[in-house]
Amino acid sequence: MATDKSFFGRLNKLFSTSVIVRKQGNKLKVIDYDETQAIATNLRDRYMRLHSSAMNNTYENYLAYQQIRQELFRDYDAMDADPIIGAALDIYAEESTSKNEYGKVLEVRTNNEQIKSILENLFYDIINVEFNLFPWVRSLVKYGDHF
Numbered sequence: 320m321a322t323d324k325s326f327f328g329r330l331n332k333l334f335s336t337s338v339i340v341r342k343q344g345n346k347l348k349v350i351d352y353d354e355t356q357a358i359a360t361n362l363r364d365r366y367m368r369l370h371s372s373a374m375n376n377t378y379e380n381y382l383a384y385q386q387i388r389q390e391l392f393r394d395y396d397a398m399d400a401d402p403i404i405g406a407a408l409d410i411y412a413e414e415s416t417s418k419n420e421y422g423k424v425l426e427v428r429t430n431n432e433q434i435k436s437i438l439e440n441l442f443y444d445i446i447n448v449e450f451n452l453f454p455w456v457r458s459l460v461k462y463g464d465h466f
Contacts, residue, residue, distance in 0.1 A: 395461055412457035424449050 323329070398404050418424055425448050427438045442448045 392462060399461055408457055408460050411460045412453050415456045416452045424452055 323331070399408065416424055419426060425442050427435050427442070429435050429438075
């Protein structure tokens, strides 16, 4: 059987799974031939283990939290090397930081002019959101947090 080399065929293969969902009465029956949901469950378990171990205040659990977090971040870096995922992260960050019709990335809306001038000074002159916001948003989307 020849594989479909067209653009649509490649996208279809990329996003298709061997999961069959059938409705029997008022229940759903899921058959996973390639065990793709088992892989997702494993990643969810790693994520939950990461956050549940952080809830205890002992130093050992803190170290375990940091170790698992670093492993997840290495996975995120590896996923960023994929061209489709990297492009999606760029699109999210670009769309989130695009300028509005007034040419501003961030607009402060308040009735108090003093607060408005202080916040605009903070965001545009001190933090420089026009330059820094894109990498911050991309990092936030990539890692899920940004300290």
